[in-house]
Amino acid sequence: MQEKIIVCDNEKCTGCRICEYVCAAVHEEKLNPRLSRIRTVRIDPVFDLAMSCRKCDNPKCLDACARNAISQDPETKLISIDKEKCDGCGYCVDQCRFGVLSIGIDDKVAIVCDTCREKNDGKPACVDYCPKEALEYVAISGIDDEKVKKFHHKVQENIDKK
């Protein structure tokens, strides 16, 4: 199985948050973008970007977890959270330099993108619904990392905190 992540073109992204809405609807069956696994930021006046799990090689989130609640599939690089073990401490959220983890506002455990396996017919819902085709589901080796390197701190700084 090829490792793929969701990437966003910040020039195409309009900041509409539809990706956040559908992600939360698909994963939690709730209308609350705060439950989304993909997070958006708008930095005035015109910078919009959506970020979700980058499937890092040495995930800082995994290292940060004191309860071994975070694991990574060696083949797909998918990050998983064991809800039973997670106590919502938030260290993983702080350590992720892309700001793509959060503590779910309802059940208070960490949530992270799972690329919609077993949901939405296996196609990431955010990519499926994005009205401007700003989101793509691509193999990691095909990513222009320069852009992400340039912008990831912006996401981390501006993501909502509660």
Add this chain to the structure above:
Amino acid sequence: MELKGYTGKYLDIDLTNKEVKLKELPEDWAKNYIGGIGFGIKTCWDNIPKDVDALSPENVISFWTGPFAGTLVPVSSKYTAVAKSPLTGTIGFGISSGYFGAELKRAGYDGVVIRGKADKLSYIFIDDDVVQIKDATHLTGKTTWETEDILKQELEDKSIRVASIGSAGEKLVRYACITNAKNRHIGRNGLGCVMGSKNFKALAVRGTNEVVVDDLKTLLKEVKQLYKDCRGEKMYYGREGTPIKILKHDKKAVLATNNFQKMTFDGAENVSGEKMMEEKVRKIIACEMCAVACDHVNVIKKGKYKGTVGSIDFESLWALGPLCGVDCLDAVTKAVQLCDTLGTDTISTGVTVAWAMECYEKGIFTKQDTDGLELNFGNADAMIELIERIGNREGEFAKMLGEGSKLAAQKTGKDTINFAMQIKGLETSAYPFRVMQTGALGHATCITGAFYQRSGSYQYDEKDAVDRYSLDDSRGKLVADGEDDYTVVDSLIICKFSRRIYPDKEKLAYLWNLVTGEKIKYQDLLDRGKKIYTLGKCFNVRHGFTRQQDYLPKRAYEEPINDHINKEAVVKMDEWDKALDGYYEYRKWDKKTGIPKKETLKELDLDDAAEEIGV
């Protein structure tokens, strides 16, 4: 609340007594007033007796969303603010989008009602179920943009949404607006001025709850196609945008120039939407839950106005461009940014400045009167300087203009009221009366003053589906049907730019069903729309408005337009009266007074309104 989509709760805040009350939304409101402006009009009807001065603590301003806010319906993160308007004395409201509406819903409230007056400049922070009235004296004089940034920093969360006023609202410019997300405003009727009169600087909100709808699964499936439809060929809004109407109107000779003295503009190409797209638009961004994305943001890269950022739509471009004879996009962008940051309505600002320019060119104002400004049409520098002074209320001349073109003209005298292009005090829009007469009728019957957004009746003129140079008693139906329809749109609330994705309006009723759980037809929504609009009319009647105020400025009746396309284009008074007759007859209101008849009000279950207005 039986119907889903609503939270069933709203806040009632008294700034004088510093009291915050949590109230239940009356059970019958959804099925009678839908939401949005429906709830706002009902609130004003219930709370604002006649003789209340719009600038007094007795005025009540309420913010409302509709059941669609926070759901997947495009384009639904909208909210309204409704009050007695300090500009017109009628009911006044505006609708804005951005991120604010959905956030307020997620905080747990369908609306916020605000009464009284704070003893010092204050802001309200709604943090889910914790609501605080806080000191805003440190925000005195801050622009709307600064206010939003400062509050996000103070409250330590960039996801907090803020609706605020600038210097114009604080200093009671009568057409001051409320701004959120920098580029989004509640404009027209001076709702920002009402906030200022209450020492109410900003409303900040953080909402972390879910929004509950009746059938999320089906809704999720349905909207997929709707989002695609938002990018259809007719949806220019998300591509070239409404500014492309400049050249279109110029070619049709309906581009009001130099305060409506001409209908074509030599500089049209320089302020065209096409040029703007090519040279000035840095990016097109969206509001929350919008698949259209229509926000064209100009960033000026060089020259005198380097660094200026302004979000421009057709009406603003027209009002601060051709209407004032200005043919420079950079200058228009600067003017728009000033309006947005100081917090004034761009249309009213442009039309009032254009009136002042005509007075200056006619010698009615001297350079001394204008505090040194050479207000010739086309003098962009003077226009920009004047707009800044109006927003800050600097100097007697700018202060007078901040009262609106009607009051400024009444004060100035010398028949300048004849070309103060407003109705009931609200400055009119880019659809000129003499050459688009069905549109004119819609502007005149509009309960908030001269505006087309309550009926959209200009569309018949634009398509030449009617004889746009004359009127008869059949036009009233076109206007009234448009009013009821748009009232539904403004109560649900969805964006008017999303209307084209519903060629079959029953789809909207179907979305209502999926969100609220109530199975109805679109006609049921229209019936509620008619009730809401009529109640708004009753509010105006209570506050002294009759048929007498449904007339155009004298220019429209007495100064024919003549050019290569328009021949002796003027509104004829006898035709106007017949058209008004036709409108009132269709509405089943009294022809002579324009007041709704008792039977008509009873049919709409507005018996108490009938009694109160004495019919």
Add this chain to the structure above:
Amino acid sequence: MKVNVTLLTPFKKIKEKREIRLELENGETFYDLIEKLSQEHGDDFKNNLFESDKKIKTSIMIMVNGRTITDEKNLFQRKLKENEEYVFCAAIGGG
């Protein structure tokens, strides 16, 4: 027969000019006008104008001397008049 044509959005500027002075040798009707424009400006023009054979897109508006004629009956048979000004533009509302 000489007529003036202005092409606005979504039709692109033709060689930096929006305004064209069109001469039709054997042309009399509006359809002849469109044919001529299609010949001179290619598929771009046709694709922007038509949604199918002989059906004009609902996203397009056509004016002659300031009057909107898009919904006129028998539009294609409309007789041209010398020096008429035709405008091809967008059907867009609001602002």
